[in-house]
Amino acid sequence: MKLSAASKSMAGLFAIVVATSACASDRGADSSAGALAPAAAAGTGASLSVEESFGTLSSPCGPGEAAGSTDQGVSDSEIRIGYGDDRGYSKSPGLNKEIGDAVSAMIDWCNAQGGINGRTIVGTHYDAAMTQANAVMQNACASEFMMVGHGFAMDQTSEQTRVACNLAAVPAFTVSPDAANGPMTYQGVPFPVDYANGSQWFQIAEMYPDLLGEFDVIDSTMPTIISASTKIRSVAEAAGFTLKNCGVTLNYEGESSYAPFAEKFKQCGVKGLWTSRSPVPAEFNFVKALDQAGIDPILLGEATWYGNAAQAWNGENGLLDNLHAGMTFQMIENADAVPAVKKYVELVTEQDGKTALLGMQATSSFLLWATAADACGSDLSRQCVIDELSRIHEWDGGGLHAVTDPGNNMPATCGLVVKLEGAEYTQAFPAEAGTFECDDRYRVATDPSTWGTELGPDRIATKYLNPNVIRPTV
Known part of the structure; x- marks a missing residue:
């Protein structure tokens, strides 16, 4: 896709990037809005104590006698990796900043223990600023060993460059189909196009069994959201829902009045609604219209709704007290009960960084790479x-999230549901905080018409394949 064409869908990508990145959100506190300098070598984390584990994961970092310039970016003493985010995007300063903050903290944590087998990790932070993903990938191709823990909202513009230069990657998240199932790519929390974690639908079905025939999906005019909603419909059906198909489509750019759409849902008799959008002002206006129409449906969405925006807005009016969000990550509120979450929060806040679910996602991918x-x-x-x-094939980032299968690019078969009441989130399902409910049914095969790319027999996207890509030899 040419950049000019991709730019036209930039707003849509911004709205759903987190929803399409393994269901993470912006939940957390941002204690620093400043720019992040490239992570330095050992010594910059002098305040960090030597660690031997990250949650339940034995640390992959430590001293050693590794030597040799064995690949690009590797020397006797150093390993050069690239990481980054879109924090410089002018329309949303600090976008995905928590990703870079997390990797920077993890680099210092690892170097304080001796690096990887004695080699110091030298990280270069790349700010794609939404529209510059290809430019930063070109720069990374020239010097980095691998890309680790990064997340670029417009990764479709850089995927061809990455594959062409054999720059292997362990990203925090992917957005485009060709990147999600890309060659030489592994993620701590996979989000492939051909399988989905549908745990939230199965769990909502257990929580509200009377609503199996009373739910519908809010459609949108944005192509990327249309694709996401199409996939969600198949997941809902797999979980036993018969959607009402009320025929309500909202303009992505907003409506002059949401009253007619709320009234249509009322006449259709819905008692539950799914949204593939994020908690933005237009969505809040729609929720107001539902209230004014006299209906209060159960609202269900991805973990984008586990965030500061929804929390602050609902704290003022309580109109989102029926909001539920599905997640495969532990809640940040569970830090005291989950050692891995506590360690993540400690390391990032020590550097005045932003803590949020995407940051935990980047942390998981860094640990996967380091292992x-x-x-x-x-x-x-x-x-x-x-x-x-x-x-x-079994990975949970030391306890940050449900178990995934990075080696096979397969999502988790576990999840949990959080509920918002006032300004507080609590775990609604399963009942015991800090635990996940698991079921093989939660992993749903999606219809090929929703993939957005062609996959080979190895489930690798074929669009940018060339004879020189690095494939596993095992």
């Missing part, structure tokens, strides 16, 4: 790291 890199020992190469990543 594979550590297993390679002195002979550190992209081929070796890819081989090691392909062997990892």
Whole structure:
């Protein structure tokens, strides 16, 4: 896709980037709005104490005698990795800042222990600022060993460049279909196009069994949201829902009045609504219209709704007290009960960074990469790291999230549902805070018409494949 064409859908990508990135949200506190300098070598984290674990995960970091310039970006003493976010996007300053903040903190944490087998990690922070993803990828191609823990909202503009230069990646999240199932890509929390974690639908069905025939999906004019909603419909049906199909489509750019749409849902008799959008002013205006129409449906969405915006707005009026959001991550409120979440919060806040679910997602991917890199020992190469990543089939980031299968690019079969009441989120399902409900049914195969790309027999996107891509040898 040319940048000019991609720019036309920029607003839509901004609205759903978190929803399409393994269901993460902006929940957390931002204690620093400043720019992040490139992470430095050992010594910058002098205040960090040596650690031996991250939650339940034994630390992959530590001293050693690794030596040799075994690949681009690897020397006797250093491993150069790229990471980054879109914090410089002028229309939303600080966009996904928590991703870069997390990787910066993890680099210092790892270097304080001795790096990876004694090699110091040198991180370069890349700010794609939404529209510059391809430019930063071109720069990374020239010097980095791998990309680790990054997340660019317009990754469709950089995927061809990344694949062409064999820059293997362990991103925090992916957005475009070709990146989600891209070659030489592994994620701590996979979000492939051909399978989805539908736990929130199955769990809402258990919470509100009388609503199996009373739910509908709010449609949108934005193509990216249309695609997401189409996939959601198939997931809802797999969970036993018969959607009412009321035929309500909202203009992505907003409506002069939401009253007619709220009235149509009322006449249709809905008692539950799914939204693929994020908590933005237009969505809040629609919720107001529902209230004015005299209906108060159960609202269900991705983890984008577990965030500061919805929390602050509902604290003023309580109109979102029926809001539910599905997640595969632990709540940040559970930090005292979940050691991995506590460690994440401690490391990032020590650097005055922003803590949020996407930051935990970046942390998981960094730890995944570090675990594979550590297993390679002195002979550190992209081929070796890819081989090691392909062997990892049970991964939870030390307890940050439900167990996934990065080696096979498969999402979790577990999840939880949070509920908002006033300005407070609580875990609504399962009942015990800090636990997930798991079921093989939660992993739903999606219709190929929703994929947005062609996959080969190995489930790898074929669009940018070339004979030189690095494939697992195991």
